[in-house]
Amino acid sequence: MKITIVTVGKIKEKYLTAGIQEYLKRLTPHCRLDIVELNEERMPDNPSPAEKAQAISREGERIQKSIRPGTHLIVLDVAGQMLSSEQLAAKFDTLALAGQSDLTFVIGGAFGLSPDVLAAAKERLSFSRMTFTHQMIRLLLVEQIYRAFKISRGEPYHW
Structure with a gap:
């Protein structure tokens, strides 16, 4: 299985980078997972609704260029469907x-995803109704992907 995570923004915290790298290493026997990091739009400290919409639109264009044709597109969206780990597996x-066997997950920027990206998605997935940083959700996503493979194979999972 080939899995791609398209994400807006870079990881800034070393502990998150270390956790992500650990799960990427653990996923090696199960799938090929690539992370495509796209730049966030620069915004003023207190952006107007129009500036936010413009940023979402520009980020959406870059996201769409990063999505391979034919991939099963799943966007992370707070309003999406919540699944258990077993349901994801x-x-x-x-x-x-x-x-x-080609899946792409999309994690948007700070202001969300463009309507075009949302419309292109086969599924919308929510980890919680709570808000998490986009950096943190990347770690949660790779951990859940790893957990899904372990569940599917009937293997024990311990961190």
């Missing part, structure tokens, strides 16, 4: 059985 299994 079952979703991976179902997609694989249907011949869909």
